[in-house]
Amino acid sequence: MYQAHWGLSTAPFASRLVPPLFHETPGRVETAARLRFLASGARQVGLLLGRAGVGKTLLATRFAQECRDDNRRVAVIDAAGLSSAELLWQITSAWSIGPRTSDTPVELFRRLADFAATQSSDSSAVLIVDNAQQAGPDLQTQLIRLQRLPASLGWLALVLVAETQAARQLNESLLETVDLRIDVDPWSEQETIGYLQLALFEAGGERPAFDEEALGAIHALAEGVPRRVNRVAEQALIAGAAEGVQQITAEEIESAFATLSYAV
Secondary structure, eight states: HHHHTTTTTTOOSTEEEEEEEEOOOOOHHHHHHHHIIIIIOOEEEEEEEETTTSSHHHHHHHHHHHHHHHHHHHHEOOTTTOHHHHHHHHHHHHHTTOOOOOOOOHHHHHHHHHHOOOOOOOOGGGEEEEEEOOOHHHHHHHHHHHHTSSSSSTSSEEEEEEGGGGGGGOOHHHHOOOOOEEEEEOOOHHHHHHHHHHHHHTTTTSOOOOOOHHHHHHHHHHTTHHHHHHHHHHHHHHHHHHTTTBBOOOOHHHHHHHTTTTOO
């Protein structure tokens, strides 16, 4: 394992099987504050936008946990490949409304309507729809219907999470309900370097694995996108350990980047 070569106790850069290290940059703090503003009832529908790999899902997941800690009912739904019937079932189940396996979509929606009638803006339910740009027309229609239920104002805080360039795929009627847009930007070079150093420290590193030029190269090649930063850094550590180097240079970062599928 490459960790031993670098004196690390764990793999510092998150894989899909490991919860990623959250790097609390000013931009991420601002995003969290805007999501909390939405949940307060001041707004009803938020659109969380950013390019693939920038950390939208992680931010939404942390927001969901904050809402649960506040004793709100929270549903986090992945819209990719989901039918409208599955959407309604997952929401009613996550909100503990008590759906039955025999319930039809009409009955599930009626349960949600009855639930909405009991809610207030002080204890709004939270619905987070990840990969919203992949929601089909029927699913988007159900989201619009939920927003239009004749319940108390602010009973629902809806967060649509989508890739910026693909947001145009959302139904115009659904987009018209959005009253808070939140953009998640890539890290600055300083933020990328701070993250890399923190991740290595948290993994038990006692010496710098990357020289200064290598740190800058990771940021430039990954364009500050956290998922890419992780992949480039991990690939470089693996290659560096195999070659027995003591510190990774910018040239070795470029070689590691070239082995990844998105390298051009």
